[in-house]
Every structure is written in C-alpha cells, then in structure tokens.
Amino acid sequence: MDNSNLFIFIVCAFALGVVLILSRNNVPPRLRRGFALTAVIMVAVAFILMIYSLYTMGT
Structure with a gap:
C-alpha cells in the first residue's frame, strides 16, 4: 500500500471533520x-486504514 496517499487521505479526512465541527452553526440545516x-464515514475509513497500515507494517 502506498503510504503517501494514505497519509494524505487521513489528514484530509480529519481536517474535514474538524472544519465541520467548528463550522456546524454556519451550515444550512438541510445540508447539516x-x-x-x-x-463520520471518512474519519472511520481513515481510522480503519491507519489500523490496517500499522498491522501490515511488519510484513
């Protein structure tokens, strides 16, 4: 697995989560x-990929 792409996805997923938490009052209720x-889905996938990457790092 290419770790640079994984790292970029993880950073983007967590950044999106932080931005949405900080701007939750500015999002229209229909889109919230x-x-x-x-x-949540992106952060969960990023977390799963982090665990998978740590698990397969030894092989």
Missing part, C-alpha cells in the same frame, strides 16, 4: 446531516 455523515 449529509455533511456530518460524510465526515
């Missing part, structure tokens, strides 16, 4: 749930 769901 979709943005939050997208951020």
